[in-house]
Amino acid sequence: MSPLSHDSPIRHYSHCLPFGAQLTGVAPGKPHTRFRFWAPSCSAVQIVFETADGSAAASAPLDMTPSHNGWFEAQAPCAPGALYRYRIDGQQLVPDPASRFQPQGVHGPSQVVDARAFAWRHANWQGRPWEETVLYELHVGALGGYAGVMNRLPALAELGVTAIELMPLNDFPGERGWGYDVVLPYAPHAAYGTPDELKALIDAAHGHGLQVLLDVVYNHFGPDGNWLGQYAKPFFKAGKRTPWGDALDFERPEVRDFYSDNALYWLNEYRFDGLRLDAVHAIDNPDWLRELADHVRARVEPGRHVHLVLENEHNEANLLESHFTAQWNDDAHHTLHVMLTGESEGYYRAFAEHPIAQLARVLGEGFAYQGEPSPVHDGRPRGEPSAHLSPTSFVMFLQNHDQIGNRAFGDRLRTLANDDDALRAATALLLLSPQIPLLFMEEEYGSTQPFQFFTAFEGDLADAVREGRRREFKAFAAFTDATRREQIPDPNDVRTFENSSPPVQSPEQSSNAPLDGDRLDWMHFYKSALAVRARLLMPRLRHARALGATVLADDRHDGGGDGNTPRRAALIARWRLDDGEIYTIALNLGHECVRLERAPEGMVVFETPPRARDLTDNGVLPERACVAWLTGDVPDYALHHDAREVRREEPHA
Template sequence: MADRQDKAGQPRWGAVRQDDGRWQVNIWAPTAERLDLVVGDRTLPMDGPTEGWHGAELTAPPGTPYRFVRDGTAYPDPASRRQGGDVNAASLLTDLPAASDWPGRPWPEAVLYELHVGTFTEEGTLRAAADRLKDLTDLGITCVSLMPLAQFAGHRGWGYDGVLPYALHPAYGTPEDLAAFIDEAHRLGAMVLIDAVYNHFGPEGNVLSQLCPGFFDAGRHTPWGAAIAMEEPAVRAFFLQNAEMWVRDYGADGLRLDAVHQIGTPGSTDFLTELSARMEALDLSRPVHLVAEDERNLVSYTGTGTLRAQWNDDWHHAVHCLTTGESQSYYAPFAVDPFDDLVTALRDGQVDQGQERPGGEARGETSHGVHPVRFVNANQTHDQVGNRAMGDRLISLVGAETAMVLHAALLLSPFVPMLFMGEEAGSRAPFRFFTDFDGDLAQIVRDGRRSEFPEFADHKDDIPDPNDPATFAASRPDGGLEGDAGAWRDLTRELLTLRRTRIVPLLAGGYGGAEVTRAGETAVAVWRFDGGRLAMCLAAAGDAPALPGGFEEIHARAVPGGLSMRAGIGGQA
């Protein structure tokens, strides 16, 4: 049950059951003089437009199909909670499950695990994934970050081509399955974040462009097409209400916000602050956590309200260039002196802070002194693995020993760590770009993918076809487990136990800043907190420096003649 309007006074998008049992169905289509609503075998004229909104009230059982009709053409509801088939099928009147109570977890305890439902298990469903959650929580994972769940065209895809943001992708299961997944995670003590894409729609099945073209700003463009007209209150409401659905109705603990630099006008953060306020206004008995992906490196809006942190690709780029020697594309600025960039990342979180950078444009703002928990660091993500031509994981590029050192450095640093599915067990399985398009669109995607990598210009056909089911199947992490999987799991469990017992208690208190000293290709980092100090020593080749005086070593790991690290805990200086 829901109010007819949201907190800002906007009607609620889609079909929402009211307290009297009737359905209120709304859509914003300001250029439509008339819309009809086909419900089962009935056709109802919709009221409006009033300030662009069309609405109708009706009585029907859940599961009844319905469509909007404009100028004789029938369309699914762009705010459909569930489809009767693919993205072009009729929508279904749907009661969402009620979220169960749980107290949540504070953000400093977060250890994220990025999971793609379709490839995480052989079945590719939320039910099957739920059966594996205990394996993750037993290792020390405290937060599962689900890649996008919104319905997209076809069965297979990363999820970033979604076109029905309110509808769960049917290949993953039902709304009840998602609620059960979240309940099981909570029972095991883990949070759940859902990846929300509020910057574009996919290329197939985007009915908004036909039903309400004013949803888009034809004068501005993103890498994926016309920009979304976020200046329109009804458009903002579409996404704000969507966020409320995932968090309030399904019980998710928050959202990972995709590519927020493409939301609104360049440099704007007003949608993010409004979203944060809307999450606070839900007044739940648990904390809500929003994590942004922002290529602008604007960190100042995090740490307030429910905006907890940002993905910090700078950490990834520094360790990747240091250990692989790669320098192509966006790695170029980090390939000049990757160890120095790693020093900066240890001290400040972000490397790019508005200064001029070799081989790249200046971006970002100062992050010096920002609490480390406002950065989510990862050695691998779906982007950094999947956007490679062959989808190779870091372990396949640098070897297991070096990957283990990086694993320890990630999990024992004060920044919020994130593992990509399979990383906890040393999986070598690639994660490739895969889709499920037909006809001309399939060929466009295939050709586009193969033109992205100039190093494959003479053998483009070696790049896996995104539409081949085998490309999808090869991306399951279990298929890449080797004989050292048990050792990897033991290491992950050991490191996350140390994090929980020795590091997290420090993160909950005030932060006094960091000092990092570099000597050649070695560095010693010390982070100061109200409750004590954390130190990490690194060497690009050879033995890591000794810990400063007054520190107890909690872990050390080295590759003979290669990368090495040690970490320690100390009291106040």
């Protein structure tokens, strides 16, 4: 999609919040703001206005009027930019839980924001259909804030990415962090830029034809900077905890509304094109998830493409039937990771026996676990039948923030696999499967730079996080030795963040570190596969259906080859596309050739390694290979080569 023109009508957007600080008048000399605060555990609340240096403003604290069910309300003649906090029961000062901005961080005052001040240039943008999506997950802070990400947009659009997915921006303590320790869900993190600078990034992405999705955390609050337990104890479910803290009580309408409005706020005021809901299995309330999806669908403008994506360990296929667009498919990642690395500890135990058979089920039916007992869930059943779902209901990935950053040293897959040919074959499957592909930042350059877990906690909490993380790995064979565990990077050390941050400029932009041959090869490989996807798959995916997958060879790891990849692990999968044509992918991640009963019908549209089709035409699938065929009329610009030939035959613009 070409960039949008800049002559669309200028628009201003605001989502009217039923709580927090909502401007109700901005006429010169007559600014007015309504404040609404839920504090059922308090008897009295005041608004205290502050100056930028942290001192109290000249005006006296404003008493809020108690209303029904624990609500407090007030009106004040204050303008955009005003700083305020709530004083609860005459003592503790706390930020607004629905603060639109915290210029001094989560421990500072909240700021009144005029959401309609930003002028959107691409107001005609309606998003893109989900089947056109190629996701690119990134960390805004690691790329230099909103301005740094904006600099990357042209290169991402040129690569073939159609959507960027931002790790959480909801305000968390400290300048750096992954964002999952959110404490103020409505305030974009100040260290990355202002609210208007975030909107400028989204507007610019839309101008390049890129969707923007946001990762949101609705399952817990972080351990530092959250005061809800002091003034709103019913927000939490008594006696129940998640792995990250006290569970939230989604049976309460105030809690449900707080997060439903948060979703609409990001989608309508910031014009995000979708949300990825983190770890919804920890919410443990499918009814509220359905309510949230219905709420969103009913209150975004007609005609907009808005996508809701789940991370859900429970593999609840029923949520994907009508309410949610797709789910991150951990099963796909785990099967491929086991075959590429030979790892079998932790959750990889559940995929260690016959990963190629599980991958065949993933390609043919969606989930690998559809109700079978899982060894990492104490033998309990996991998942629901998913074969009836569209392949686009699943987001496939080889790397993401979790699968890299939750490792002790943040190792990239290329470092772990140590087999570029096998990794290319798996990457071709990722980019050309009818499931929706997700890339992690810098993956397209074959990056080996780690992405480590980083925070900016202080004092006892910093010590607890550092030692707790090292304790986590004690059960793994490589870390039984205490000296080895001491080498795990300290999340709070600024060097951990710096080691995880790519150069602010992309390699295409940098004159100091231009693309070398290796990185150029990887980039062209991704670009060529995504060109095939854009031209041959995207237009035919809306109603595509899997026709099943067959295992061609399933030999376990035997120490042969490089010691990681299996001797033979091959399959063939087929899909019927919208126009009735048959699309076929054959994959072999082993280090021996595999017999094909007969070569699939149609034209080869992509192959790795080069000239793999010379063997497949004769009934042989080469080692470390991925080949894709399409029946019917294939345009003459279809590509059927890998990166090592792309530079001699660039795709047409």
